[in-house]
Each structure stands twice: as C-alpha cells, then as structure tokens.
Amino acid sequence: MRFTKSAPRGNASLVDDNIYDDVMVSKQADVSSVADEIYDDVMVSKQQDNVSSFANNSCTEDQLSKQKADLQQPGPDRKSKISPGHAVLLVLMALLVIAVFALSITVFYLTKNERCQTLKEDLESLKMIALDETCPKCEAGWERHRGSSYFFSNYTSSWTDSRRSCTDLGSDLVKIDSREEQMFLEIRVREIIKNNETFWIGLTDSKTEGSWLWTDGSPLNQSLSFWALGQPDSLGGAELDCVGMMKTEIPDEVRWYDRHCNDNLRSICEKDSKIQLCFCV
Numbered sequence: 406m407r408f409t410k411s412a413p414r415g416n417a418s419l420v421d422d423n424i425y426d427d428v429m430v431s432k433q434a435d436v437s438s439v440a441d442e443i444y445d446d447v448m449v450s451k452q453q454d455n456v457s458s459f460a461n462n463s464c465t466e467d468q469l470s471k472q473k474a475d476l477q478q479p480g481p482d483r484k485s486k487i488s489p490g491h492a493v494l495l496v497l498m499a500l501l502v503i504a505v506f507a508l509s510i511t512v513f514y515l516t517k518n519e520r521c522q523t524l525k526e527d528l529e530s531l532k533m534i535a536l537d538e539t540c541p542k543c544e545a546g547w548e549r550h551r552g553s554s555y556f557f558s559n560y561t562s563s564w565t566d567s568r569r570s571c572t573d574l575g576s577d578l579v580k581i582d583s584r585e586e587q588m589f590l591e592i593r594v595r596e597i598i599k600n601n602e603t604f605w606i607g608l609t610d611s612k613t614e615g616s617w618l619w620t621d622g623s624p625l626n627q628s629l630s631f632w633a634l635g636q637p638d639s640l641g642g643a644e645l646d647c648v649g650m651m652k653t654e655i656p657d658e659v660r661w662y663d664r665h666c667n668d669n670l671r672s673i674c675e676k677d678s679k680i681q682l683c684f685c686v
C-alpha cells in the first residue's frame with residue numbers, strides 16, 4: 406500500500422484520479438507478487454515431484470538390477486522355469502546320447518576284436534606253412550566243394566589200402582552226408598571215369614553183416630543211401646562188405662554197389678577244406 410501526496414482542494418478530481426491510480430498500481434503490484442509466489446510454489450512443487458519421480462525411478466532400476474542379479478545367480482530361491490515334462494525329455498535325451506555313445510564304443514571294439522582274431526588265424530596258418538612241421542604235404546588234384554575237399558585217385562588198391570592212402574594225406578574215404586554231396590560226386594565220377602571203373606567210398610559192413618557203418622563209426626542213414634537197383638546183394642553171406650560207386654546201366658546214373666573188400670579199385674578221399682587251407686598252398 407502506497408501513501409498518496411496531498412493536493413489542493415480545487416483539484417479534487419485530479420487528486421481522486423491519482424489516488425485511484427496509486428491504488429491500482431499497488432493492487433497490480435500485490436497481484437504480481439502473489440502470482441510470483443504461486444508460480445514459485447508451483448515450480449518448487451514441480452521440482453519436488455521431479456525429485457520424487459527420479460527417486461522412484463531410481464528405486465525401480467535398482468530393483469530391476471537386483472532381480473537381474475538374482476536370476477543370474479543359481480540358488481534355491483530362484484524358481485526354475487523348466488516344466489516337469491521338459492525335464493523328463495531332457496533326461497531321456499541325455500540317456501539316449503549316452504546309449505548311442507556306449508553302442509558305438511561296443512561296435513568299435515567288437516569289430517576291432519574280430520579283425521584281430523582273423524589276423525591271428527591267418528598268422529598262425531602262415532606260421533604252420535612256413536615251419537612245415539605239423540602240416541603234411543598234400544598231393545595235387547584236391548578239389549574243394551562246400552565244406553570239404555576231395556581227391557579222386559588214379560591208382561587202384563583194396564578198400565583197406567585205399568583208406569590208408571587217404572589217412573596218409575590227412576583224410577579218409579569219403580563219407581556221403583547229403584543228396585547234394587552224392588550229386589557232386591556223381592558228376593565228377595562221370596567226368597573222370599575211363600573204363601567203367603568203381604571208386605571206393607568209406608562205407609562197410611565188415612563188422613556186422615548188414616549193419617553199414619561209415620569210417621567215422623556213424624551208421625548209414627537209410628534216407629541218404631544211394632544203392633543201385635538190387636544192391637546190396639551180399640545179404641546171403643557172400644563176402645561183399647565194402648562199398649564202391651560206379652555207373653549203372655541207366656545213362657548218367659552213378660550208384661553204390663557192395664564189393665569184395667580186396668578188389669583193387671580207385672577211391673575217393675575227403676577231408677575238411679579248412680585243413681586244406683592250412684596244408685595246401
């Protein structure tokens with residue numbers, strides 16, 4: 406509030422105007438002051454709000470940092486986000502990987518052991534051949550078929566002498582174990598036969614008449630007997646106790662006949678072809 410100066414009475418109107426102006430100026434000054442104060446209050450309040458907001462934001466960032474650190478650190482307080490189904494799947498996958506690895510190792514060692522065994526067998530065979538101590542020499546002319554090797558003699562001798570010749574070569578008179586073996590021998594006999602010759606085989610009933618045995622002592626299997634028609638015909642007591650195979654009257658047919666064991670005939674020797682692999686080079 407400003408005080409106005411006094412004025413002469415004649416100029417009362419002018420004085421009133423001055424007073425009014427002073428009052429207005431003073432009022433405007435007061436209003437401005439109040440507005441400034443309000444503005445200052447608002448600014449202070451706003452600054453306080455900003456500080457509070459900044460503090461709040463800082464607190465939130467701190468909390469986020471703390472939560473991030475907690476997530477990075479394993480511990481019982483942090484809950485796992487892996488579901489039980491995923492955990493089971495992971496375990497199964499791990500077991501599968503382990504099983505595949507173990508299987509690969511097993512296959513590797515089995516293959517390795519098999520190769521080693523084969524190499525050892527080959528080495529032993531080479532040693533026996535090189536040393537030439539235990540392997541008897543075999544004659545030329547052995548023929549391999551399936552699991553056996555066969556020798557068709559060009560000389561003739563009795564059944565007993567023919568068998569001895571075979572054993573001297575690490576073999577015995579042939580034992581016919583199958584129809585296929587019979588067929589093979591038939592084909593070879595037809596190919597090498599010259600004058601309707603007969604070849605001794607390893608079958609005899611010299612111990613008991615009518616009881617046919619192979620040289621290894623096994624009895625003849627009647628379902629695998631290949632007698633010629635009407636054979637054997639010594640059941641009446643004749644000394645026909647050894648068996649040979651020869652062509653019959655039927656073209657290309659080769660069958661068995663019982664003969665005197667002292668007859669001089671050709672013969673067929675048989676031995677395991679594995680033995681031949683070792684003994685014959």
Ligand SMILES: [Ca+2]
Nearest residue numbers: 580581582675
């Ligand atoms: Ca045989």
Ligand SMILES: [Ca+2]
Nearest residue numbers: 610639645646
């Ligand atoms: Ca007989």
